[in-house]
Amino acid sequence: ETASPGASGAAPSSLDTWRFVQQAYVGYEFPVLSGLLLQGGLFLSPVGPESIAVKDNWQWSRSNLFFGLPFYHAGARATLKPSKEWALTLGLMNGWNTVVDNNPEKSGYAQLSYGADDLSWSLLYFGGIERPDDVPEGDPWRSTFDTHLTWSATDWLKIQPHVDLGFEPTDLGTSYWVAGALAAQAKLVDWLHLAVRADAFYEHAASSDAGEAARIFWPVDWVTSQTVTLEARAVDHVSLRLEYRHDHAAGDMFFAGEVEGDGAEVPFVLDARYQDTLTLGATAWF
Numbered sequence: 001e002t003a004s005p006g007a008s009g010a011a012p013s014s015l016d017t018w019r020f021v022q023q024a025y026v027g028y029e030f031p032v033l034s035g036l037l038l039q040g041g042l043f044l045s046p047v048g049p050e051s052i053a054v055k056d057n058w059q060w061s062r063s064n065l066f067f068g069l070p071f072y073h074a075g076a077r078a079t080l081k082p083s084k085e086w087a088l089t090l091g092l093m094n095g096w097n098t099v100v101d102n103n104p105e106k107s108g109y110a111q112l113s114y115g116a117d118d119l120s121w122s123l124l125y126f127g128g129i130e131r132p133d134d135v136p137e138g139d140p141w142r143s144t145f146d147t148h149l150t151w152s153a154t155d156w157l158k159i160q161p162h163v164d165l166g167f168e169p170t171d172l173g174t175s176y177w178v179a180g181a182l183a184a185q186a187k188l189v190d191w192l193h194l195a196v197r198a199d200a201f202y203e204h205a206a207s208s209d210a211g212e213a214a215r216i217f218w219p220v221d222w223v224t225s226q227t228v229t230l231e232a233r234a235v236d237h238v239s240l241r242l243e244y245r246h247d248h249a250a251g252d253m254f255f256a257g258e259v260e261g262d263g264a265e266v267p268f269v270l271d272a273r274y275q276d277t278l279t280l281g282a283t284a285w286f
Helices: 062-068
Strands: 024-030 034-044 071-080 088-091 107-115 119-129 140-151 157-172 173-189 191-206 222-232 239-250 274-284
Touching: 034 222, 062 173, 062 191
Parallel strands: none
Antiparallel strands: 024 034, 034 071, 071 088, 088 107, 107 119, 119 140, 140 157, 157 173, 173 191, 191 222, 222 239, 239 274
């Protein structure tokens, strides 16, 4: 989150101000076609199918696409529903993960979505200048294209593919990325589910004789992960999950053994290309 010292009529702002607010918005729906909804405030990002809330996902951890792409936006949006299933949303935002923008320009997105009992689908474009002012990359326009669907193939099997790509033509060359994930969830019995997911995220950082552009997502060229999750919901509003995850990267991006640094005055030093995680977690909601 951008740090702003404040000015006449505006209080200072920083991550400390906003980190406890996940969503806060107001809206009104007009009786146009199947509904015209106007909203303004702080929203969770429409990019990708995954959510911040554990209970709303098939697995305990999120894919690398979720961690790399934006979590939230601040601004205004309008959603027109031509029918019960279809919706078109246009949004004007302050950028990626910024309540207070880090530059004078605004970002915008357009999303076409479809929702039915057995299938939901989203196609989205998000564009804007996301880097701060006075950086070697200049003021490049970052374009993001994202699509995903969730399909209930049978009564016991759901499938969820997700593809994201984008580019940013900087003064040092064009940075770009390509990412994809494929997840599936199987209902073993009414209260027990098995979910699997594989994802990969490749990023190219622009470079020229003048230097290399700052990376948008990762300190290395690519990251992947494979995840298996067993979830039990034997009690209403309570989820218990056992999960194994393997992460792999093009270079050191994880921690292993004796790690240099103290995490305070000296940052921890990445020293491993692989990571295996076993998680047992419980979550409840009301």
